[in-house]
Amino acid sequence: MGNPRAIRIFGDLIKSHNPNFIFLSETLVGKDIEGIAEKFGYASSFTVDKVGRSGGLAILWKRSVSCNAVDSSLNHIDGHVMESSGPSWRLTCYYGYLEAAPDKKGPHPHPQHLMNGFRMAIEDCGLTELDLVGGDFTWEKSKGSLSWVRERLDRAFANSEWWQKFPLYKLTVTHTISSDHDPIILEPVCVNHSRKQF
Known part of the structure; x- marks a missing residue:
């Protein structure tokens, strides 16, 4: 910015x-x-x-x-x-970093110990990941070279109370040609059908 x-x-x-x-x-x-x-x-x-x-x-x-x-x-x-x-x-x-091998393509995988604490926190809080549509990765570097790296840096999680308030949602990765980082857009729909977006 x-x-x-x-x-x-x-x-x-x-x-x-x-x-x-x-x-x-x-x-x-x-x-x-x-x-x-x-x-x-x-x-x-x-x-x-x-x-x-x-x-x-x-x-x-x-x-x-x-x-x-x-x-x-x-x-x-x-x-x-x-x-x-x-x-x-x-x-x-x-x-911060989340998952390792399934969410990254390229050299230098993240050390496993960096993800364990966060993964345990997700489980302890009873959070479930929201499905992402539009692509598997949200960041890339050195596209077209041997050191091309792609990662899923962005995610959204919710607990059961959130799911009850917003039973319908759409989480989309939005691609940009001028940045190496693609934003994600979350559109939760409340039970009264009002649409909120962030």
Whole structure:
């Protein structure tokens, strides 16, 4: 988000999908994200500042909803979401590695011990992964070369209470030609058939 090209791409995605919530990782900007949020019509935001020349997390949301940040770290933001026309629910956005061999093609597989703790946390919280359509990977590097790497860096999980509130959903990877990272779009449909998107 630190250059005009990235901001232009970001704006195009917003125009195409008009999400209520946006989670950004590796923003590489600090509090400047608040100005970017306002520019694209997002009334509020919560940020975790970058450290040095890397990192940075942010959640943006529209005026029609509210999100109260409960906890955060360099790797996550945990928030309580309240909507005027729907149920309240919990949104936790996490930035870090998940699975290993099945979700990566290319050299240098992730060490198994890095994933074990997170996998155990997923099981302990009773979370189930949402199916992704549109492709198997969300990030790539060095396409067309011998060192071409593709990974599934982005996922969505939900517990049984979320499934009851949003029994229908669509999780899609959206491909971009100008970035090595493809965003994912989650469209949960509430039991009263109101569609929310982030």
